[in-house]
Amino acid sequence: MNERHIIDHIAALTDQKDARLIKGIGDDCAVVAKDGRLVWLLTMDTLIEGVHFDPAFHPPEKLGRKAVSVNVSDIGAMGGRPVFALLAVGMPKTFDPSWFQAFAKGLADGCREYGCLLIGGDTVASPQGFNCTLTVIGEAMTDRVIFRSGARPGDIVWVSGQLGLAAAGLELLRRQLDGAGDGFGPLLAKHLDPIARVDLGRILSESGVVHAMMDLSDGLATDLAHLCKQSGVGARIAAWDLPIPPVLIEAARLTGADPEQWAVSGGEDYELLFTAPAEAHDRLLELGRQCGLALTPIGAVVEGEGVVLLKRRDDGAYEECEIAYRGFDHFREQAGG
């Protein structure tokens, strides 16, 4: 049994029929009818010491805000806005109160910045290390929710921002190279304190032109494979169109990594991945400008299944690589490991 299948496995053992349930397992959030006009979006994410963060280089205040951002990102990816949060904290007996105060401040700041209230939770002792699980509840207009399942052949695949930054930032921090280059700040920030694209998500949902959307948490290869599977389609991505900034190439050179690999398989960018018909091109660029974010078309939705990365070889020929599900997997990659 694989990490991705555990929740599916349990859900398959339970009934999934309820008139109020619009979408259960399989999207960024569960979607539940609130009243005719509004739905509730529910999501839950865990951060575990030694897996999702290394306390040696993760400032607790940034970690607290990240705990909120990674959940809010799921709400934004369906076009909703966060409203309430519940927090479960596992604290080691020997926890440092000043560390925890800073974590608490970051978490509270994150709640305030995204506009959600902390309304409950649970605190327990943790035998080893710190961990926290947040449940965030969001709200959206019933007819504006964007699912993973709406992609259609002929759609263009888009991403917001740039790809691979969080993976590069983590690698620099692990190798203590975070001070090695002038421009590495955005890479480090992307791992330590990512920003959920909740405003962009809402604007895209209100635009009515986006067919399918999700956030990039496990890496483009894995996340696009999820989106394609839910939509019953495939996708072809152009490697030369991936938004890779020069600073990522510089960080890759310094660490001996492949920047394209980071962009394709690096997790935790928390950018938005979405599809829209080709005629929405100019409109989408304009919406991105409104949010101060670059939106980049990187490929196309096709009939069939799977995710293919097209590369140009040095001899001018094209190479096709199947990349579905080759992403960041917490059971393989561990922080500090």
Next chain:
Amino acid sequence: MNERHIIDHIAALTDQKDARLIKGIGDDCAVVAKDGRLVWLLTMDTLIEGVHFDPAFHPPEKLGRKAVSVNVSDIGAMGGRPVFALLAVGMPKTFDPSWFQAFAKGLADGCREYGCLLIGGDTVASPQGFNCTLTVIGEAMTDRVIFRSGARPGDIVWVSGQLGLAAAGLELLRRQLDGAGDGFGPLLAKHLDPIARVDLGRILSESGVVHAMMDLSDGLATDLAHLCKQSGVGARIAAWDLPIPPVLIEAARLTGADPEQWAVSGGEDYELLFTAPAEAHDRLLELGRQCGLALTPIGAVVEGEGVVLLKRRDDGAYEECEIAYRGFDHFREQAGG
């Protein structure tokens, strides 16, 4: 900073004003307006290996159901019924698939038995041991929700079922004395696989006679102190009225424990603690009979603050002990410790 204050502390750093929020931190569940007629109840609880359960003697199937029951108990304690659940699981890399299959079956069985659907979640690697956090969402009639804060001087304090059984069962299991007595089954079951009093909670809420209610998760002394604090009252409990069955006394004799101590401070009984005016006495006994559960009046709500246990000394005089917050605290008591 104390376990109990961590969530309060973070919540105090965030705004708590929202027209939809009826009750935030401080009750069994957060209460949020759904529409005029219904509210949503939200609760979250974590089970951690080595703290809340010992895999040496906790069968995984029972643990899975317990994960649901401890959350559903919070819903029942406000008069609601569970509707949806989200699950976060932390799995060690070396997990045993057959152990997990049994856990998953128990969890799914629990969801089905209580009538809630698993609609989402997150699975992550856990460096040490297994842990799981459940968020359960319940529903209740807006005008029937019972809060902790409604107790009034003159009310009678009631509990359902019997007290101290879970603490006794845990002690027997720890000492491998679970096979030592014929009648220990109910004690062991109370720790391994407690039943949430969700039907009783709903019947009590519908009766309209209950002023305040909560579930007994941290022990009578601690939980009644919470209820009193939220209500701005005190309570006086009669030790001789505590529902302590003979089998608890037998288990205490065998392990050298004090049965009254178990009844007062033992956590995890997941019975209901509630207050109602004296004139509701016969009505409440009848409602208990409808559910097949003994309901026992154990004391009175008084003006002031604090929780006092009255004991009869051998010389016939009465002794008063302040017992508020002397309960099960996960930062002091650890399974196997």
